Amino acid sequence: MATPSARTAGPPAGHAAPAGPGRSAAGEPTGGVRPGRGRRRAAALLITPFFVLFGAVMVAPIGYALWMSLFRERSSGLGFGGTRRVFAGLGNYTTALSDAGFRASFAHIALYCLLYIPVMIGGSLALALLVDSALARARRFFQLALFLPHAIPGLIASIIWIYLYTPGLSPVLDWIQAAGGSWDFYANDHVLLSMINLSAWQWTGYNMVIFYAALQAVPREVIEAAVVDGAGALRTALRIKIPMIASAIVMTVLFTCVGAIQIFTEPKVLNQRGAPSIDTEWSPTLFIWKAGFVQHDYGLAAAASLMLAALGIALSFVVTRLGNRWKAAV
Amino acid sequence: MTRTSRSFRTVAATAALAALGLLATACGGGGGSTDAASGGKPxxxxxxxxxxxxxxxxxxxxxxxxxxxxxxxxxxxxxxxxxxxxxxxxxxxxxxxxxxxxxxxxxxxxxxxxxxxxxxxxxxxxxxxxxxxxxxxxxxxxxxxxxxxxAPQLLYYRTDLFKKYGIAVPKTWDDFKKAAEKVRKENSGTRLASMPKNDPALLAALAWQAGGKWFGTQGDAWRTGVDDAATKKVAAYWDGLVKDDLVQTFTGYSPEETKARAQGTTLAFLGASWSAGGMKTALPDLKGKWAAAPLPNWGTPASGNYxxxxxxxxxxxxxxxxxxxxxxxxxxxxxxxxxxxxxxxxxxxxxxxxxxxxxxxxxxxxxxxxxxxxxxxxASQQADTIVPGWTWGPDQMDVYTAVQDTTATSGFSAGVEAGERKAESGITDRGLKLRK
The missing domain is CATH 3.40.190.10 (Periplasmic binding protein-like II)
Incomplete structure (x- = not known):
């Protein structure tokens, strides 16, 4: 986005300095003599807040979690004599890995991601392409209507859907019954689909807006050229538009993957509302929450969190790698 | 130009003031509670x-x-x-x-x-x-x-509907089952009661009533019995009622449970002395239609603490x-x-x-x-029947979630077995002593 003027201007001394407070302090000492140092200093000044925040909210907590994950609280006898902290080494990591529930939680989210990501990304891409080719006036409406679900906080959305899923409360189930059918949203075979429906409802519109914005940046003359060459709407979409927004697609897949492995609200609410196969450690984040806040085992929770974070990093790496390869291919 | 810079300055000043204000209140909030009781201040x-x-x-x-x-x-x-x-x-x-x-x-x-x-x-x-x-x-x-x-356990029931379906207040769990069968036969959309699968505290109280003891201490060691004989009897009883579709299994303390009570599709519920307090607000229209009775028992009057x-x-x-x-x-x-x-x-x-x-x-x-x-x-009378000797465990919440998770998929009997395994591992994992 750098404009030519910004690239060539160097120190702003050449411009007629608009009179304003604070202006002279920055402009005076350079005077165009040593442009490099001033700019470097400015860059350092501007980037410092990032590193301060990054250190305070990312590096420090991760370091603290790492430290916590090496300890365990132990008591003796009946346990009323207080607790003491003992060094556990990698004990918390092996405890987590040998926990069948923790391992199962990864299998759950793997299956969830396999079903959810293609459905949601495919859906939002299809919608974005449809909206992009729709009438100018209809576009605004669809854009807003499809984005609206995302404006509802995840927890509220979950509660609304739970209401629609619960027998005895749900009007939808009443209609299905009135029509002579039957459906149980919480049944073991259906509950994953119910959860995917809930997440997709929230996120399809959001990603659609990203895709749609990317599509707006596709030069119209390219599309016109394709049309002139005889490409139909579908062919234009598949061969021109999608390749041209490949970066946006890779980015949303990356974000979705990282978000999906941390799924918490949906299974938590489904668990509380009595979906039998969604247990209290269905997803890794639920396992971590339970370890920390039900079992009060902060070491185990820290170890499990770090393992989940490692998976997130590995997944980001793989998605970026594959995405770049795909971008180069199309 | 001057206009914008002045308004910018105003905004900046306001923001800075607001930030300072926030800081000040933040500090004030923290300091207030740590004030010592000196100088006659409360x-x-x-x-x-x-x-x-x-x-x-x-x-x-x-x-x-x-x-x-x-x-x-x-x-x-x-x-x-x-x-x-x-x-x-x-x-x-x-x-x-x-x-x-x-x-x-x-x-x-x-x-x-x-x-x-x-x-x-x-x-x-x-x-x-x-x-x-x-x-x-x-x-x-x-x-x-x-x-x-x-919190002695009590059975709360709809007096009008008990009369309508011709049911006497059940005295034993056998009576309770017969009454449940009768209600179902009279009206297929209605059940005598609901047994939530997500309320292990209720299951614990029912086990307590039956003479179960989930935990105990012996010297400096814990003993566990989440799946002891009495608890297994209780779990099997409720598994049977659920299997025969004689009770509902609404999520405990959920809107659908309340709705069923309000509509009269659930005639009774297993509660405790404290349950009455919330009914006035949850079911205001049913004033005068509810009564309480001792919880059905296994032959001799007994109660757990729910x-x-x-x-x-x-x-x-x-x-x-x-x-x-x-x-x-x-x-x-x-x-x-x-x-x-x-x-x-x-x-x-x-x-x-x-x-x-x-x-x-x-x-x-x-x-x-x-x-x-x-x-x-x-309630006073029932409090006297609370079975003595019950002890709660040092990893109670963890045991509850284990019971709940397994009950949801495999029923109460499997639930208490899972609870027992968790009770034992929870004790030893923390370094506490367990006597088998």
């Missing part, structure tokens, strides 16, 4: 609870006390609430006083979240409360919390003495108990464990919802 203590009638109780206390002021915060009950408390202790911003149910006392005490109250309230607990209640708050020779209520609350002082409190004063007032003072029952929106119907307070509460309770039935007399 001590302010924080109190977190979810019990009915809490607001009016605190108001009454603050009206009558000059030296101690109580700040009340409502927190969720159950797992969420205890997590909140445990985290607050870890973070160093725990309230001074909190409601701790009996089932959580060993866990909270052994996790180091409670301050030993022997010095402040040991005498009160020893002299004012029945032995059976003392044993639920005294561990390792120390008093950890001060009891408030006992819930029951006590009050503890959390670690980190700097006003233990003031906190203990408030707790003593809450649990053993006439006006404390009266205020709790006088709450306009959510009056408590809990049965005080202190005999003198029981009379106070009984006199104050509004019986009009139950068509004049003397609920306190019934």
């Amino acid at each position: 001590v302010t203590i924080d109190y977190w609870t979810w019990t009915l009638g809490a607001k009016s109780t605190v108001d009454a206390f603050n009206r009558t006390h000059k030296d101690v002021k109580v700040r009340f915060t409502e927190i969720p009950s159950g797992t969420e609430g205890y997590s909140k408390l445990a985290n607050a202790v870890k973070a160093g911003n725990a309230p001074d006083v909190a409601t701790i149910e009996y089932q959580m006392v060993p866990e909270f005490a052994s996790q180091g979240n409670l301050i030993d109250l022997t010095k402040y309230a040991g005498e009160t607990v020893r002299t004012k409360f029945p032995k059976s209640v003392q044993s639920m708050v005294t561990f390792g020779g120390r008093t950890w919390t001060v009891p408030y209520d006992m 819930g029951g609350t006590s009050y503890g002082v959390l670690k980190g409190s700097e006003h233990v003495e003031a906190a203990a004063e408030f707790i003593t007032w809450l649990t053993t003072n006439k006006s404390g108990v009266e205020a709790r029952l006088a709450d306009l929106t959510s009056p408590s119907s809990a049965l005080p464990a202190d005999q003198d307070m029981r009379k106070v509460a009984a006199a104050r309770f509004d019986t009009s919802y139950f068509d004049g039935q003397d609920l306190y007399a019934l």
